[in-house]
Amino acid sequence: MTGGPPSPDPSSPAPLPPELTRQLEALGGQLVWRVGKDEVSDEVVVRLGYASATPRFAHLPRLRSANDAELQAALSENRVVIEWVD
Numbered sequence: 001m002t003g004g005p006p007s008p009d010p011s012s013p014a015p016l017p018p019e020l021t022r023q024l025e026a027l028g029g030q031l032v033w034r035v036g037k038d039e040v041s042d043e044v045v046v047r048l049g050y051a052s053a054t055p056r057f058a059h060l061p062r063l064r065s066a067n068d069a070e071l072q073a074a075l076s077e078n079r080v081v082i083e084w085v086d
Contacts, residue, residue: 030050030051031048031049031050031051032048032049032051032054033047033048034046034047034057034063035047035063035066035071036062036065037063037065037070037074039063039064043074043079043080043081044066044071044080046080046081046083047060047063047085048082048083048084048085049085053086056086057085060083060085
């Protein structure tokens with residue numbers, strides 16, 4: 001039997017300070033997003049914007065649905081594009 005606290009798991013992230021957690025949750029409540037595959041390039045596109053920009057999402061090219069395996073493959077192959085919608 002050894003004394004002292006258990007050593008931290010290096011693979012688990014450090015906990016966020018409570019104030020930062022609160023701010024991130026507040027920001028998350030103001031954001032909208034769409035994730036899908038681009039019809040031409042087959043890249044996975046993540047469209048992100050404030051809720052006030054929601055009407056502008058409708059004017060962008062449509063995205064095809066992507067399943068979890070396709071999303072994971074796109075991440076591992078660096079085929080993910082993040083678009084900010086104003």
